[in-house]
Amino acid sequence: YTNVRNLAGGLGAWKKAELPVVTGSMPEAPKAGTAPEIKDQALYELLKGFFTSLPDGFYSIKADKLNTELAEGKAYNLIDVRREDEFQKNGYIAGAVNLPMETLFASLDKLPAKDAPIVIYCASGHRGAIVAMGLRLLGYTNVINLVGGINAWKAAGFPLEGVVDWNALWGDFLTNLPENFYTITAANLNSALVEKAPFLLDVREAAELEKDGYIEGAVHIPVRQVLDNLDKLPAQDQPIVVYCGSGHRGAFVMAALRFLGYTDVVNLVGGLNAWKKAELPVVTGSMPEAPKAGTAPQVDALRLEGLKAFFAGLPEGFGTIKAGDLNAALGEATKPFILDVRTEKEYTEDGHIEGSVHIPINTLWANLDKLPAKDARIVVLCKSGHRGALAMMALRMNGYTDVVNLLGGTNAWVAAELPLVK
Structure with missing residues (x-):
């Protein structure tokens, strides 16, 4: 028989594809015809x-x-x-x-x-x-x-x-996020820098430092290069504060380092924007000293490879959408799916974007069935961008191909004088 194939996955795959089956009866009995000549009787008997x-x-x-x-x-x-x-x-x-x-x-x-x-x-x-x-x-x-x-x-x-089972790792990470979601406020960072300074990691691009300045004492390693420079970071049990412009990229780096065994890493909520809004000082007119190389830690090679792939695939804009652009997209015929990962209190009392689906970040992995197809356009948002970035990173590393984060979260939406439903 020269043209015989097997249905991959059998009837289970057929039904999973939502294709029709006949129930309530049996097929007709097959009709007898002429049997083919058996050329190898021993093989036939076997x-x-x-x-x-x-x-x-x-x-x-x-x-x-x-x-x-x-x-x-x-x-x-x-x-x-x-x-x-x-x-x-x-x-x-x-x-x-x-x-x-x-x-x-x-x-x-x-x-x-x-x-x-x-x-x-x-x-x-x-x-x-x-x-x-x-x-x-x-x-x-x-x-x-x-x-x-x-x-x-x-x-x-x-x-x-x-x-690496990224589905299990991200599920555990998001479900067990602490109350502060691994963030530090500008005020608390300012106090820490006076008392016992943590290692301060600025992950913005060089042009941003030249334009907006940086926090004194910071070490500069752009976001896409951090994982190639682990020898420039302190020991894995030492305190590290990551920051970017808004908190979006800092969240990526914080999560990546924690997956690699760094136990005391937090992200500056709101990034340098929040630091400057609090009228805290920045250094301008110069660049930080180049970070010093030391000994790179022993990390899980497979995890490192997967995380590097994520950072290497970051698009221009680092996977964000501005409030004005999101508002315009919501007026189009094909609207993006809006995923709000804030707490219940934030969602109801502070207000939410009309039409958004609310799934707090700690429960996201238990509710993936509420999301659209993995190739659908999804916009994630939180209050400042930190949690939205974590959700975006988790989804992208698990096969969702068109996920972006609302830059600055609902803070930026309100600042743009766009409406929230309460």
Whole structure:
């Protein structure tokens, strides 16, 4: 048979795509015709014997059962039959050996004994089933296939090696944000600089420092370059205050450093704009001294790679939208989805943009089903831009492709004399 294919994901994928199924009846019985000539009777009998002796479960194991048995110490030989690039890019189950399907049958010497317990898996279960069947036909007596492949393993929330689960990391980070959301006010920073100065990191562009000045004592490393200069930062347990112009970029850097093990990093809420609004001093007419290199800390290489990719992909404007531009967009036929991540009190008492959807940032990850498709235009906002930036970064790092943050938050919206609903 030369033109046979398998439906990827089976009926489960068909129904997930919301395609129609017939219920309440059975298909008509197939009609008999003329059987084809069997050119290899021995092969036919071998295959027929395989199908007629299929047990309940069809030589498969579900993700939850495999996870339980592995945790209990059952010694399975895990064989990952995906391509090497899939294995490296998408992660793998701890202890698995990568033997791609295309070359596995030329590498049988790399398999355990024919009676050893083997679990085969691929991405969705298709290739795994082919390999498991092939091995059983070759006399391997204890081979099973992971139902749904590594996709089912991931969907069940079980851990993977060789990859960072940004969905889980961001969910934990946002859900457990403290009351101050890892920020410091201008007044409190000013006091700290007098008492016991933290390391002050200015992540704006050089032109901004030349134009607007900087806080005395600050070290300047532009936002896109911070992660390439970890040797210029203090030890991971030392206090660090990050700031930018409005708080947007500072939030990115604060989160990134915390993901890399820095335990005492906060962002100046409102950025240099808030500092100047409080009539606190800035240095003008010069640039800060170049930061001094030291020893870079040991950080999780995979996390660092993922965070660098986020910063490298920041667009011009760093993923912000100004209040006036958002107001204009709301008047267009296709309006963006407005996500307000402030607290309940802020949303009701301070007012909100008409038509916005309210999900406090601590509950965002438990309510992703309330968001539109991952390619839809989403504008996130908070009061000053800090929480909005965190939500934007989290969503972008989890596959949402068109998310921006309202620059300056509702503070900027009100300053532009635009209406809020109370």
